[in-house]
Amino acid sequence: MTKPPFNYEIPAEMRDMAEKSVDQAKKAVGGFMSAATKAVSAAETQADSVQANGKDMAKKAFTYAEQNVSAAFDLAEKIVRSRDVQEVMQHQAEFLKSQMSALQSQMQEFGATLQTTVQKAATEAQATMQKAASEVQKAASEATKR
Numbered sequence: 001m002t003k004p005p006f007n008y009e010i011p012a013e014m015r016d017m018a019e020k021s022v023d024q025a026k027k028a029v030g031g032f033m034s035a036a037t038k039a040v041s042a043a044e045t046q047a048d049s050v051q052a053n054g055k056d057m058a059k060k061a062f063t064y065a066e067q068n069v070s071a072a073f074d075l076a077e078k079i080v081r082s083r084d085v086q087e088v089m090q091h092q093a094e095f096l097k098s099q100m101s102a103l104q105s106q107m108q109e110f111g112a113t114l115q116t117t118v119q120k121a122a123t124e125a126q127a128t129m130q131k132a133a134s135e136v137q138k139a140a141s142e143a144t145k146r
Contacts, residue, residue, distance in 0.1 A: 008085050018080035026073045033066055053117040060113060064106045071099060 075095040082088045 010082060010084065015080050015082075019077065022073065022076045022080055025076075029069055029073075033062070033069065053120060057110075057113060057117060060110055064110070067102065067106075068099070071095065071102065 072095075075091060078091040079088050082091060
């Protein structure tokens with residue numbers, strides 16, 4: 001493989017500074033994700049059946065978000081350690097390929113879970129409506145007997 005005509009070296013000091021910035025940002029986002037997860041968990045303690053399904057969906061969404069943020073930070077760490085632009089571009093291409101695959105899997109799994117959740121909610125709603133209709137019919141029947 002031939003080398004590009006220009007080799008733009010990234011100074012070690014710049015990589016060190018960028019690496020420290022990435023580490024600080026990673027810690028900040030990790031703290032936010034932890035706080036958000038705790039907030040969602042606290043809000044879901046009062047959940048009924050529909051909320052329990054929502055809890056599963058929220059957990060999946062947070063898991064996906066954590067995976068995607070982690071992958072982005074992994075990329076950032078690789079980029080700040082890169083020695084030249086070609087290496088940066090290689091890391092970026094690998095990241096895009098793996099993220100497209102991950103996002104496709106996440107969306108398929110999320111879609112299947114959402115479909116199951118909607119079907120379950122619809123079934124429960126139908127059962128509730130049938131029970132309510134039966135109770136209304138029973139009450140109407142008793143009222144006409146009087």
